[in-house]
Amino acid sequence: MPIIVNLDVMMAKRKISLNELSERVDLTLSNLSILKTGKAKAVRFSTLAAICKALDCQPGDILEYVNDR
């Protein structure tokens, strides 16, 4: 998958735990874990918006495109 999720990097920068983020964005821990480990196949705009709001960042800080050729 050429899209990399840098959620763990942003969480480390903001010094926020997965539990705390889960409470703030109203997502289950398992869903956040799926997103963090890069197993997710799609992300809803509403989820992305909630994460960006909670971490005070832009979508580009969380998602990154890497050409894997």
Next chain:
Amino acid sequence: MLRKNIFVFTVLKIVAWIIFVGLCIEAGGLIVNFAFSLFKPEFVQNLYQKLDLSEMYSRSKWAFFSMYSFALLISILKAFLFYVVIRLINKLDLLKPFNSFVAAQIKQISYYTLSIGLLSYLARQTAKNLLHRGFEINTLNQFWIDSQAFILMAAVIYIIATIFSKGVEIQSENDLTV
């Protein structure tokens, strides 16, 4: 709606079990008869469901064993088909039906149905050929009279299995959407 479905599935489960037991009895009877016909040829005139193939046996053992093998194989495959159907009905969760196990089972059912259909068709053609040579084989027709129905059913089940596989794919994609 769900209660109605549960009721239909319970009835289906019971019917599938009854058919499975019947097919197992038929296949078992034919296997026992086959063993007897190998070691005690005088038993051939009184086979399962009063089949009398003594004339065919005395005229050509090849014809007897080939036709009997067809009947036996078809019966065993039918019994196994219903075993897969029962396994599917028992493990099917109506609230979450789209999973890889169910898709694999439906595909397996389509393969067994096609095998039965093709084998029945082959047996019917062989029986027709033997009929031209003067063999009396009308009593065996009950085993392969529905060959075309099985082939058609296999095609329909295969299409359903393919749609189901796509459903499983969509379901897993939906589960991994955050």
